[in-house]
Amino acid sequence: MKSKFNKYINISMVLLRFWQTSLAIELEYQLNMLIELVSVLGNLFGSLFILSLFYKSGPLLGGWNFFEALIVLGIYMILEGITTSILAPNLSRIVNHVKNGTLDYVLLKPIDSQLWLSLRIISPWGLPSQLIGILLIIYSLVSIQVDLSLFNILIFFTCLFASSLILYSLWFLLASTSIWFVKVWNATEVLRSILVAGRYPMSAYPRGLRTIFTFLIPIAFLTTVPAEVIIGRVSNEYIAIILIIAAIFFAISRRFWKFALLHYTSASS
Amino acid sequence: MSYKPRQHKVLWFLRVIKSLLINQYALMMEYRAEIALWALSGILPLIMLGLWSQTNIQDLIELQGFNLKRYFLSAFVVRQFTVVWVIFSFEEDIVQGRLSPFLLQPVPLFWRYYTSHIAEQITRVPIVALMIMILSVVLPNSFWLPKFTELILTTFVIFLAFTVRFMIHWAFAMSCFWVERASSIERLLLIPYLFFSGLVAPIDTFPKEISQIAYLTPYPYLLSFPANLLSGHHVNIQLNIMILIFWALFLFLISTLAWKKGVKHFTAMGA
Amino acid sequence: MSMASISVNALTKNYSVSRKTPGIKGTLKHFLFRRTETITAVDEISFSIQPGEMVGFIGPNGAGKTTTLKMLCGLIHPTSGDVSVIGHKPHSLEPGFLKQITLVMGQKQQLLWDLPPLDSIKVNAAVYGISPRETNNRIDELASMLGLGNELNRPVRKLSLGERMKAELLAALLHRPSILFLDEPTLGLDVISQVRVREFLSSYNERYGATMLLSSHYMGDITSLCDRVILIHHGQIIHDGSLITLTEKLAPLKSVRLELNKPQTRESIGKYGLIEDYTDTFAQLLIPRKALTSSISNILRDLPVTDLEVSDPPIEELIRQLFESGENLSI
Structure with a gap:
């Protein structure tokens, strides 16, 4: 029990070290901060503008009013921020490790390789998007008079955790295929382009797309379902569903990585 | 007397462009799997088509005979052939130290990137064709056959639009001479393109004031115009083409000036 | 023999390589009738290395040196045969095993390009669970053995190749491994840096009694560090013994x-x-x-x-002749 505890302490020390070093690199480029802020604000106003166009043609978008749709957008922006902060900088480097052969060094470290590859770097440039996302959600919740109780906040962060885990697992699954296919390192970009659909409530899409976004690529569980839980459109039991789906995806990503490594270590030269 | 060497120079230049194109095409063929995925990641117009198809968009648009499906399918095609990543390439070349040898070559670096983009588009043609075939199965009854002359005209306009977009990015790429990590500007440039070009919503749905602002930028001409042209919507072809040419020339002028200053700065730094 | 640090018995690695002719036609043909053939990279080799030994591992490119090294540190699964490194099966990659070994590859670096080596080294310290105080002691000790000073605070991209390699060694040895696998550690270095790296390896070996298996194309590395050499060619060991007997065999x-x-x-x-x-x-x-x-x-x-x-004719010359002499060599 104690050794397990020590292990976690040790891992968090490692992570702190990682992040300290990666922040040190990023903060050398101050111009990026400005560009990132402008880009996040631009994206926000653009999205609000497009959303307002939808509502010009009718009072509801797939049965959602404007503020409810804003919550979906807010969750999307938070996930986008997490992508910029953690997923993109770490997972897009896996292919470089494979190409340069430095994956060997990662595998020879006495630490879980998936952890190392997924959390080595943290980039501050995703923060503005996460912050604005949270503000947007608070603003909308107040506007539609949802009770901001501690319980609801807890529910919200549980949902957010689950949907981040699903997002991470999807990214990691695609990124780890680069162990076989170095040439299609940009497969994660395709995922990213499809995830854009998560900006809007799923019910706003025609049935065909809705089916794809629910069962094939679980975008519905990334933004829409969490939003439904917070607003109270569906019962709280839905949290369990999101959590189970998240657990399944995470388990698949770990299994797949083990499988990929087996291939790597039995075929690499 | 002075005529002949001049003609030689033009011929020489054409030969250089031709060999650059062939060379870059061979390179792009090596990347075709990657390019196929890039093409696949251009599905935003199709997602937007899905959303708009569920709304009463026709109430917002005054344009007679506006066809939503045609518009977004056309936007999808136009977007496929106007992709630009020159800032990224240019920055990479500077960081990797490839710029100095390039500067020693008699052909301006501009042409190297320009031909490489065109070569990528040529590689894309069969991929996009395949995607359109799949779409025609998934979305039956939404396809139309443009007239041959219209097709030729649209190809020309798309090429022109690509050139203008390339010039915008090339002009901003010049900032790589002065700042590190200028490639994040590429992200920034995507935002006005996303919202002002008509990629996520037809510009006709915009409120008057905002569409007026949009038309002051080059963006609507880069996507909305070619997409409407391909859809068979009524557009003022001559005027739009003139405006595209104006932007191309204007940006060419600016980027040439910036290039000269940048090279001076670069060589003065002793890199 | 049970005392050996590394013992290898009939170790074999086969790769199955699919043959594909270039072009679309080739791809299609490949898709329909997949033709694979088996290439034996390492062919039933056996040897054992005692604790504290420094063994040179030589052979031409593609002889199977890197494959063997990677099987010994667990990165490649053997097709057949047994490997035991300090009592562990390497390919299980158990933490207890990993903490006792290190792999240094001259052409691949683990230090982050944009950061000073010290930052990456401290990350390694955390990964290997070395306390901050102990870390500082070890850094000081290794740095003085390597002749490194302020370089550890400069971004890696601003270091010379020699300085970079020394910093790589520091990062790779911070956890004080007792088994070192070195794959071309002096690749591309100038003569002075090469000598420095050799001196360091030799004093590390003396101080900690570490076992080293070193592959290099520079015979200077081998002659100055290793009394014993294993010569491998086409996946087979053709000599395992002292350098002197190798010279005698090669140069009658x-x-x-x-x-x-x-x-x-x-x-x-x-x-x-x-x-x-x-x-x-x-x-x-x-x-x-x-x-x-x-x-x-x-x-x-x-x-x-x-x-x-x-x-004697120079050993480089002898080895070169040996490898140029073609497929069937026997000594």
Whole structure:
């Protein structure tokens, strides 16, 4: 029990070290901060503008009013921020490790390789998007008079955790295929382009797309379902569903990585 | 007397462009799997088509005979052939130290990137064709056959639009001479393109004031115009083409000036 | 023998390689009728290394050196045979095993390009669970052994190749491994840095009794560090023993240089050995090792010798000849 505890302490020390070093690199480029802020604000106003166009043609978008749709957008922006902060900088480097052969060094470290590859770097440039996302959600919740109780906040962060885990697992699954296919390192970009659909409530899409976004690529569980839980459109039991789906995806990503490594270590030269 | 060497120079230049194109095409063929995925990641117009198809968009648009499906399918095609990543390439070349040898070559670096983009588009043609075939199965009854002359005209306009977009990015790429990590500007440039070009919503749905602002930028001409042209919507072809040419020339002028200053700065730094 | 740090028995690695002709036609054909063939990279090799030994691992490119090294540290699964490194099966990659080994590859670096080496080194310290105080002690110690100072605070991209390699070694040895796998650790370094790296490895070995398996193309690394060499070719060991016996095996002839005070005919010199070079008062001969003593006493008796020098051909030259001599070599 104690050794397990020590292990976690040790891992968090490692992570702190990682992040300290990666922040040190990023903060050398101050111009990026400005560009990132402008880009996040631009994206926000653009999205609000497009959303307002939808509502010009009718009072509801797939049965959602404007503020409810804003919550979906807010969750999307938070996930986008997490992508910029953690997923993109770490997972897009896996292919470089494979190409340069430095994956060997990662595998020879006495630490879980998936952890190392997924959390080595943290980039501050995703923060503005996460912050604005949270503000947007608070603003909308107040506007539609949802009770901001501690319980609801807890529910919200549980949902957010689950949907981040699903997002991470999807990214990691695609990124780890680069162990076989170095040439299609940009497969994660395709995922990213499809995830854009998560900006809007799923019910706003025609049935065909809705089916794809629910069962094939679980975008519905990334933004829409969490939003439904917070607003109270569906019962709280839905949290369990999101959590189970998240657990399944995470388990698949770990299994797949083990499988990929087996291939790597039995075929690499 | 002075005529002949001049003609030689033009011929020489054409030969250089031709060999650059062939060379870059061979390179792009090596990347075709990657390019196929890039093409696949251009599905935003199709997602937007899905959303708009569920709304009463026709109430917002005054344009007679506006066809939503045609518009977004056309936007999808136009977007496929106007992709630009020159800032990224240019920055990479500077960081990797490839710029100095390039500067020693008699052909301006501009042409190297320009031909490489065109070569990528040529590689894309069969991929996009395949995607359109799949779409025609998934979305039956939404396809139309443009007239041959219209097709030729649209190809020309798309090429022109690509050139203008390339010039915008090339002009901003010049900032790589002065700042590190200028490639994040590429992200920034995507935002006005996303919202002002008509990629996520037809510009006709915009409120008057905002569409007026949009038309002051080059963006609507880069996507909305070619997409409407391909859809068979009524557009003022001559005027739009003139405006595209104006932007191309204007940006060419600016980027040439910036290039000269940048090279001076670069060589003065002793890199 | 149970004391050995590394023991390898009939270790084999086969790769199955699919053959594909280039072009679309080739791809299609490949898709329909997949033709694979098996390539044996490492072919039933056996050896064992005692604790504290420094063993040179040599052979031409593609001989199977890197594959063997990677099987020993667990990055490649063997097709058959047994490997045991300090009592562990390497390919399970258990933390207890990983904490005792290190792999250094001259052409691949683990330090982050944009950061000072110290930052990456401290990350390693956290990963290996070394306390901050202990970390500082070890850094100081290794840095002084390597002759590193302020370089550890400069971004890696601003370091010279030699400084970078030294920093890589520091990062790789911070956890004080007892087994070192070194794959071309001096690749591309200038002569001074090469010597420095060798001196460091030798003193690390002395201080910690570490076992080292070193592959290098620079025979200088091998001759100055390793008493024992394993020569591998086409996946098989063709020599395992001291460097001297390898030289004797490879060079059955010694080279003898003569300077004479009176001109001699070619024939009168030629009877003592094979003439490599000849002017009337100078000659270079190749004489079989076994006949060396008698031949030299004959030469001294019969010829007006002013100077005589006996030498081995340089080992680099011998190895090069060996590898160029083609497929079927036996010594």
